[in-house]
Amino acid sequence: MTDPDNVVSVRDLRKTYGTATGLAGVTFDIRRGETFALLGPNGAGKSTTIEILEGYRDRTSGEASVLGVDPQHGGIDWKARLGIVLQNTGESGNVTVLEQLTHFAGYYRNPRPVGEVMEAVGLTSKAKTRIGNLSGGQRRRVDVALGIIGRPELLFLDEPTTGFDPEARRQFWELIDGLKADGTSILLTTHYLDEAAHLADRAAVINGGVIVDIGRIDELGGADARIPVVRWRERGALREERTTEPAALVAKLHTEHGGEPDGLEVIRPSLEDIYLDLVGASRIGTDPLDTASPDTDTTSAEEARA
Amino acid sequence: MTTTTTAQPPTTEPAPRIHSLGRSIRLGLSRVGYELKVYARQGDSVFFTFLFPILMLSIFAVAFSNAGNIGAAPDGTGGITWAAFYLPGMVAAGMLLSGVQNLGVDIAGEKGDGTLKRLGGSPLPVISYFIGKIGMVLVSAVLQAALLLVVARFAFGVDLPTGPEKWLLFVWVFLLGVVTSCVLGIALSALPRSGKSATAVVIPIVLLLQFISGVYLQFSMLPEWLQNVASIFPLKWMAQGMRAVFLPESFAALEQTGDWNLPWVAIIMGVWFVVGLFLCRMTFRWIRKDS
Known part of the structure; x- marks a missing residue:
């Protein structure tokens, strides 16, 4: 610990x-x-x-x-x-982006410069806009800005x-x-x-x-979850096989079918x-x-x- | 969107201690400015809480303008106008509303909309948050009282006290009353289960208190048992203190004890201030943990 x-x-x-x-x-x-x-x-x-x-x-x-x-x-x-960016925030937003960041910067001993933070989250052009008038995505950037302002x-x-x-x-x-x-x-x-x-x-x-x-x-x-899948069609039915050597399998299929197998795919599992x-x-x-x-x-x- | 480049590398040793009373007060004062800005930009709460006592004084003054003076001699001379009679009650109501109603609803709302959750995750001391709220209320209450006195004086011709001792009395009753209202408002904000229900919880309490404490109804007309009930709560004493400031000495005879009883004005408000502080300490949380 x-x-x-x-x-x-x-x-x-x-x-x-x-x-x-x-x-x-x-x-x-x-x-x-x-x-x-x-x-x-x-x-x-x-x-x-x-x-x-x-x-x-x-x-x-x-x-x-x-x-x-x-x-x-x-x-x-x-x-x-710490810097905390919460999941949802719904404050009334009566202050501008600049006012909010300047105020919160005051809580920290050695804050990042407000202008630099606004630049970093892409809100420089919204500095004088009240937070309540921002779009959802822009408000989220304010949340992120407040999370990082205290270094x-x-x-x-x-x-x-x-x-x-x-x-x-x-x-x-x-x-x-x-x-x-x-x-x-x-x-x-x-x-x-x-x-x-x-x-x-x-x-x-x-x-x-x-x-x-x-x-x-x-x-x-x-490692097993990442083994590629070779998928193809054989007599109308979908076949698939997991193999660490997909190229060899494809070559074998090519020989067996005497040409291109139908609907051939080699799929590497994505992170998803x-x-x-x-x-x-x-x-x-x-x-x-x-x-x-x-x-x-x-x-x-x-x-x-x- | 560019990335920041000047950040210092995080260090392994803990940062120097930044939690000090001086810092808490400095942040509290910075909160006062911030809170005032937010407050002034909320149209609805400014209208209801800020102008309410002024509107009520105007209504009473106009409604009873043909009713003759109150406390007049049998021949119709002397006494004071209804506007003058209602002025102390309205000052007291303003003190109560600025603290209890304003903060009770405001803080419950901030709990509901995530403001407090964000502050709770920041290095803002709770005491600075309280200073910010109380400072905001003090500033708005002073402005409100000043406006109320100006309206009373110039729109309704109420004679204001001239002696310094009356104004000294005004200052301590006002400050003690407003600060007591603030801590009670903060404590009360723990009660509503959501920001939306805050008004429904807070308004009936302050409305009831105003009716039994001599704000809208002449206190000496209330049955004795109701006067005794009202005497438990601070608003009755705020109103009594303000009557001592603004009403002629002859009106002291109408009070329960036949005088202004200023020591008890101080004692009861002081007790409620301490009780309120204690309740704040016990009940205030940035968020409801594990809700």
């Missing part, structure tokens, strides 16, 4: 709401400078996890350390080292690009790339797997309150395919809100793998 290289350290984190289980034993670490993504369907426990780490919720049991501090007892000095060591991004158009998302990714280059550690939750693939160094897939897999993005699901497999497979075994079934998966995938 005291490894100074870890900005976040979580051991067997559990959270129950009355009789319902939100988290059933989650374990992971985030190393300094790392961008870590939490992936999972709605209600999987992503936001519960991130809100426990932000200090908004108390855990039922387990251990959690954020920048070396128990988030349940994090004080002002601890908060000054956080650790930035929480809870579904930051929901409602962004594709161009705005690309720009947001550039912004995060810049923060990463500065050494900011980031915990990200997202529904967009391309976003996780682009931004995250490692990811955990969480479902039903447990981590079903954790690792580098290109390792998720294990792997993710859906992971989530689908875990869903069969565990019901997130079923407390009658004991938690069989109390050890995380990372521990199991180690």
Whole structure:
């Protein structure tokens, strides 16, 4: 728990709401400078996890350390080292972008210059616009701007690009790339797997309150999940075969068919395919809100793998 | 969209301690300016809370303009106008509304719309947030009272006190009353389950208090048991303190004890201030954890 290289350290984190289980034993670490993504369907426990780490919720049991501090007892000095971009905000927005950023900058010891932050999130032209008059995506950028204005060591991004158009998302990714280059550690939750693939160094897939897999993005699901699929049509029926040597199989098919097989495809599973497999497979075994079934998966995938 | 390049690399040792009383006060003052800006830009709350006592004074003054003076001698001379009679109650109502109604509804709304959640995740001390709210209320309450006195003096010809001791009395009753109202408003904001229900929870309480505390109805006309009930609550004492400021000495005889009873004005408001502070400390949370 005291490894100074870890900005976040979580051991067997559990959270129950009355009789319902939100988290059933989650374990992971985030190393300094790392961008870590939490992936999972709605209600999987992503936001519960991130809100426990932000200090908004108390855990039922387990251990959690954020920048070396128990988030349940994090004080002002601890908060000054965090940047938090919440999932949804709905403030009345009677102040302008410039006023809001200038005001919040005053909370921090060594804030980023307001002009620089507005430039970074692409709101310079909206500086004098009241937040209430911005579009949804522009408001989200204000949220992000408020999250980074205090030069956080650790930035929480809870579904930051929901409602962004594709161009705005690309720009947001550039912004995060810049923060990463500065050494900011980031915990990200997202529904967009391309976003996780682009931004995250490692990811955990969480479902039903447990981590079903954790690792580098290109390792998720294990080697087996990445085996390409060769698909073709034979006498009207769809055939498919998973093989580590798709070229050999295609060559064999070519020989056997005496030419091009019908509807030939070689498919490398995308992150999305792997993710859906992971989530689908875990869903069969565990019901997130079923407390009658004991938690069989109390050890995380990372521990199991180690 | 360019990326920032001047960020300092994160350090492994904890940042120097930034949590100090001086910083809390400085941030509190910066919150006052911010809160005033937000408040002034909300048309509806400015109208209802800010202008309400002025509108009510105008209505009473006009409605009773032909009713003769109150407290007049049998031959119809002397006494004071209804506008002068209602002025202390309206000043007191303004003090209560600025604190209790304004903050009770405002903070419950901020809880509901995520403002407090964001602040709770920032290094803003709770005390700075309170300073911001109370400062905002003080500024708006002073402006409101000033406007009320100007309207009373110039639109309805009410004679205002001239002696410095009366104005000194005004200052302490006003400040203690407004600050007490503020802490009670902050405490009350914990009650509504949502921002939308805040008005429904807060308005009946302040409305009831105004009727039993001598704001709309002459306090000496109320049955004694109701006077005793009202005496538990601070508004009755705010109104009594303001009557001591604005009404002629002859009206003191109408009070329950036959005088202005200023020590009790101070004591009851002081007790409510302490109770309110305690309730704030006990009930105020940036967010409802685990809701």
